[in-house]
Amino acid sequence: MSNTSQDQGDSEDLEALFDSIVMANKEAAAPAVEAASESADVTTTSTTVEEGGSSVFSSLGHMTRNLHNTLRELGYDKSIETAVAAIPDTRDRLNYIAAMTEKAAERALSATEVAQPLQEKMEAGAISLTGKWDRMFAKQLSMDEFKQLVTETRAYLGEVPSHTKATNAQLMEIMMAQDFQDLTGQVIKKVIDLAQQVERQLLQLLIETTPPEKRNEVNTGLLNGPVVNATGRSDIVTNQKQVDDLLDSLGF
Missing domain, CATH: 1.10.287 (Helix Hairpins)
Known part of the structure; x- marks a missing residue:
C-alpha cells in the first residue's frame, strides 16, 4: 500500500x-x-x-x-505527521551521538592511562639524574660514583626515544578518538534542523489560530511569523528572543 x-x-x-x-x-x-x-x-x-x-x-x-x-x-496535518514520523529517527540519532561520544571518551581515557606511567617514569629519572649531576658539579662524588652516574645517564637517554615513541602513539590514539566529531556533528546538525522545523511549524500554527482579542495585544511584526529569507526585514520573527516575546505576549 x-x-x-x-x-x-x-x-x-x-x-x-x-x-x-x-x-x-x-x-x-x-x-x-x-x-x-x-x-x-x-x-x-x-x-x-x-x-x-x-x-x-x-x-x-x-x-x-x-x-x-x-x-x-x-495544511499542517501533513507537517505534523512528518514531524511525528521523524521523532523515532531523531531518538536513534541522539542515541548514536551518545554511543559515539562514550566510545571516544573511553579511547581517550585508555590512552591516557597508558601514556601517563611513561611520562612519570621519564620525569622521575630526570629528577634523579639532575640531583646527582648537581652533586658532581659540587665535587661531592667519588670517581666510582661519577662512573655510576655516567652509566645511569647513558641508560636513561637510551630509554627516552622508546618512551617518547610510545607516548606519541597514545597521543595519536587520543586524537583519532576525536574523529567522532565529524560524524556526530552532521547528525547534530540534522537534529537541530528538525527541531527548528517543528518550532517554525508550531509557531506558524499558533499565529494562524491566535484569537482576534489577542492579536491586538501582540506586536504585529511578530504575527508575520518566520520566513525563509529574513535578510533586511525587521517585521518578522527571526530569532529566539522574538519567539519568546511572542509566546509571552500570548500568555504562554
Whole structure:
C-alpha cells in the first residue's frame, strides 16, 4: 500500500471516529429524555453526573473534530505527521551521538592511562639524574660514583626515544578518538534542523489560530511569523528572543 493510500485510510478512519461520536451522542439524547419522564425516582444528582459525562465526551469529540479540520485546512496535518514520523529517527540519532561520544571518551581515557606511567617514569629519572649531576658539579662524588652516574645517564637517554615513541602513539590514539566529531556533528546538525522545523511549524500554527482579542495585544511584526529569507526585514520573527516575546505576549 502506498503512503497516499495509507494517509487516505487514516483520514477516513478519523472521519468515521468523529461521526460515530456525534451520532452516538444524538442517539443517546432521545432515550435519556424518555427515561427521565418514565422514571421519576431517578435522583437529580445521578442525572446531572450522567449528563455531565455525556456533555464532556461530546465537547471533547467536537473539539477534536474542529482541531482536525483546522489543521487539515491550514495544511499542517501533513507537517505534523512528518514531524511525528521523524521523532523515532531523531531518538536513534541522539542515541548514536551518545554511543559515539562514550566510545571516544573511553579511547581517550585508555590512552591516557597508558601514556601517563611513561611520562612519570621519564620525569622521575630526570629528577634523579639532575640531583646527582648537581652533586658532581659540587665535587661531592667519588670517581666510582661519577662512573655510576655516567652509566645511569647513558641508560636513561637510551630509554627516552622508546618512551617518547610510545607516548606519541597514545597521543595519536587520543586524537583519532576525536574523529567522532565529524560524524556526530552532521547528525547534530540534522537534529537541530528538525527541531527548528517543528518550532517554525508550531509557531506558524499558533499565529494562524491566535484569537482576534489577542492579536491586538501582540506586536504585529511578530504575527508575520518566520520566513525563509529574513535578510533586511525587521517585521518578522527571526530569532529566539522574538519567539519568546511572542509566546509571552500570548500568555504562554
